[in-house]
Amino acid sequence: xxxxxxxPAALSVPEGENLVLNCSFTDSAIYNLQWFxxxxxxxxTSLLLIQSSQxxxxxxxLNASLDKSSGRSTLYIAASQPGDSxxxxxxxxxxxxxxxFGRGTSLIVHP
Amino acid sequence: xxxxxxxxxTLVQPVGSPLSLECTVEGTSNPNLYxxxxxxxxxxxLLFYSxxxxxxxxxxxxxxxxxxxxxxxxxxxxxxxxxxxxxxYLCAWSVLGEIEQYFGPGTRLTVT
Numbered sequence: 683x684x685x686x687x688x689x690p691a692a693l694s695v696p697e698g699e700n701l702v703l704n705c706s707f708t709d710s711a712i713y714n715l716q717w718f719x720x721x722x723x724x725x726x727t728s729l730l731l732i733q734s735s736q737x738x739x740x741x742x743x744l745n746a747s748l749d750k751s752s753g754r755s756t757l758y759i760a761a762s763q764p765g766d767s768x769x770x771x772x773x774x775x776x777x778x779x780x781x782x783f784g785r786g787t788s789l790i791v792h793p
Numbered sequence: 794x795x796x797x798x799x800x801x802x803t804l805v806q807p808v809g810s811p812l813s814l815e816c817t818v819e820g821t822s823n824p825n826l827y828x829x830x831x832x833x834x835x836x837x838x839l840l841f842y843s844x845x846x847x848x849x850x851x852x853x854x855x856x857x858x859x860x861x862x863x864x865x866x867x868x869x870x871x872x873x874x875x876x877x878x879x880x881x882y883l884c885a886w887s888v889l890g891e892i893e894q895y896f897g898p899g900t901r902l903t904v905t
Contacts, residue, residue, distance in 0.1 A: 714892050725799075725883055725896040726837075771837065780852070785836035787858045 684709045684776055688784035694759045695791055701759040703787045705772035710750045713779070716744050717757050718771045720786070726771065741784070795820035799884050799897040806904055808875040812871040813855075814900050819865065824886040827894065828859055832880040836870030843867060844889070879904045 685708045688792070695701060705715070706728060714733050718726040730739045730746040738747040745758040768787045773781040806812060818824050828840040839852045841859035849859050856875060860868045867884060875904045884897040 716893060723881075723899070723901065725898045726885075726894075728893060728895060731893045764812065765889075773837075773894075779892060780839060781892070781894065783837040785834075 684782040686784040692788040703757040705755040707753045707773045707774045710753050712776045713775045716773045764791050766791050797897040803901045808831040808871045813867040816867040818886045823889045827885040828869050830880045874904045
């Protein structure tokens with residue numbers, strides 16, 4: 683059974699820092715990995731989707747990498763801003779086509 | 794463009810009462826549809842998914858059920874709510890044959 687772990691569970695940083703959020707998964711036979719953002723009391727917003735054949739995806743200040751063999755993905759946030767404060771979740775999809783989510787990293791960026 | 798709606802946004806129900814949450818998707822056809830529950834400290838749990846009208850797969854046995862009466866409508870129901878059913882319920886969709894998911898705004902359910 684796939685298990686997804688996100689470290690750290692919570693992070694508080696001053697504005698301007700570059701951040702790395704980690705996601706690890708136990709079964710490397712995945713089709714893709716998706717990073718989401720969730721604001722309090724809201725649904726999930728898709729940030730980046732990495733196919734299993736890809737190594738990374740970039741969108742603006744966000745960069746996500748994938749290392750299938752080691753079962754890891756990182757989400758890099760450059761020059762963090764208070765508006766980046768949210769919970770970030772990763773989800774992996776394997777042979778069942780059903781996503782498995784991590785519990786998320788709660789990020790606070792203070793001015 | 795595609796949009797996904799959920800209602801109600803919040804709901805407070807007594808233990809033992811019935812439940813019906815609705816999700817609809819606009820701007821696409823034949824979507825895969827999903828119901829998730831997000832409980833405090835427990836992460837996002839997939840409850841049901843559907844690849845077509847009348848086709849429902851259950852991931853977690855419990856007192857909830859799901860139905861898909863129309864192509865873009867997904868309903869989550871319960872005959873008798875339990876305290877443990879409290880949580881944030883999220884509906885999601887994906888393009889048939891693809892995996893990237895898009896989420897609705899969620900329904901906050903509190904069972905008292």
